[in-house]
Amino acid sequence: MDCLPLIEGGKGVAVSTGISAGKWAEAGGVGTLSAVNADSYDDQGNVIPQIYHSSTRRERQVELINYAIKGGIAQAEIAHELSGGNAPVHANFLWEMGGAEEVISGILEGSKGLIQGITCGAGMPYRLSEIASRFNVYYYPIVSSGRAFNALWKRSFSKQKELLGGVVYEDPWRAGGHNGLSNTENPLNPEDPYPRVLELRKVLNAYGLNDLPIIMAGGVWNLSEWDDWIDNKALGPVAFQFGTRPLLTKESPIPAIWKEKLRYLKKGDVFLNRFSPTGFYSSAVNNPFIQELRGRSERQVPFKRQEEADFTASFVLEGSRGREIFLRPSDLEKVQNWQKAGHTQGVRTPDATLIFVAPERAAEILQDQNACMGCLSQCHFSGWSQRAVAAGKPSSVRPDPRSFCIQKTLQTVAHLPNVVNEETTYAMDHNLMFGGTNAWRFAQDPFYADGFIPTVKELIEAIQIGK
Secondary structure, eight states: OOOOSEEEOOOTTTTSOHHHHHHHHHTTSBEEEEOSSOOOBOTTSOBOOOOOOOSSHHHHHHHHHHHHHHHHHHHHHHHHHHHTTSSOEEEEEETTBTTHHHHHHHHHHHTTTTOOEEEEESSOOTTHHHHHHHHTOEEEEEESSHHHHHHHHHHTGGGGGGGBOOEEEEOTTTOSEEEOOOTTSOTTSOOOHHHHHHHHHHHHHHTTOTTOOEEEESSOOOGGGGTTTTTOTTTOSEEEEESSGGGSSTTOOSOHHHHHHHTTOOTTSEEEESOOTTSSEEEEEOOHHHHHHHHHHHSEEEOBSSOBTTBOEEEEOTTSTTOEEEEOHHHHHHHHHHHHTTOOEEEEOTTSEEEEEOHHHHHHHHHHHHTOOOOBSBOTTTOOBHHHHHHTOOOSOOOOTTSOOHHHHHHHHHTSOSSOSHHHHHHHHTSOOBOOTTTTHHHHOGGGGGGOOOOHHHHHHHHHTTO
16 A cells, blocks of 8 residues: 555554544554554444453453453454555554453454554564464564664564564654663663664664665654655665654544643653553653652662661551561651651562552552553563463562552543543543653644644644644
8 A cells, every 4th residue: 555654653542543543544644553452332332441340360351351352453443444545554562461462363353454564562572473474464563772673583573574564663762652761771861863773774784674664753743853864875764653743633532631731741741750560661741640659669768577787766567467677767767757748658569668658549559459450461560470370370570569550540541531621630630641752842833833733634734744
């Protein structure tokens, strides 16, 4: 299919839908629906709430997988119908999502001919090429370095190279959502993407993939800012993925309060953090939700079960049946001040520390951990490990109260009432709001002046002429 080299970035949960993807494809680009716990519908067209009824995490994960497959198929059908066959529709998956291979296979099986390509990141999707080959669709791995692609190619991609449609380079400092920063890279020191993409091109060329497109993702706003990349012989063929800008369109399914918040962000309001239960860095708006998570980590002290060295201050945890632990005397003073401020409940972390939160927050943390439905292959917040469950072994992941239930918060913000009022404002402020670091540009770009919200078609037309 002929199409513009303009790709919609896939955003879950229920943010890049069949409507947004279908309209993007209809306008001539490559539409991308998110197949991460997508919405499905009843016979009246109402969204089916993803409610879990089973008593165990493993059984709830089976429910989640069924929801995900039905939702992905439903969104693919909508996207195909709206696109009119003008351009490809892709589906975006999270490799570290719970039951990833089962979900991907189930959606592709139930939507044959409707999805032309699959993109996948957040981990090392080494089995992506094998799945793509089984269903004869193109695959587009998401990487943040040439080294990552090199490892994937050697392990598996070289066996199915004919279906490798392109490689998405996702800038680990600028892209929204989860980011692929390595332990050797400084989250506070963004690197120029050009040398990193050039490195990726050299790796591709070494394997004879000179004509394979590299799709630049993360920080892409205006094509005029990438003039030196277009028709650049050293970089070879390139395309551009837009993740943040499609959020503010008339067809975007996000609620009105989310769109309203986007229009008033300032530079620096979106930043990288390590609170995600995936263990990856993620890019999100610094709202009260993130600030509360930061507060948990700041109200943190190490402890010992027995008196030793400088841990000489006796302390009895509330609700621990009078169990005594030991703190540093200087930390005991901090704890007492936190408790005076209402953060009376000490909660253990996997790192032999205590965080202090209000009793209602401690109860919420425990409730959310117990309600885990296995939406990730491994969750730092709840301690769920899919691999351990499959092997019939205890999880090696210990629950971490410094994180949060990502499924709960993303489902909440994606399904808020489509109005701007006190209730939705509070909910948006107290849930996770993903965004690329360029999201502040909505407030500065004259294209969005006077509250203008374009259609997807108008946005693509503006992008083509450098707006």
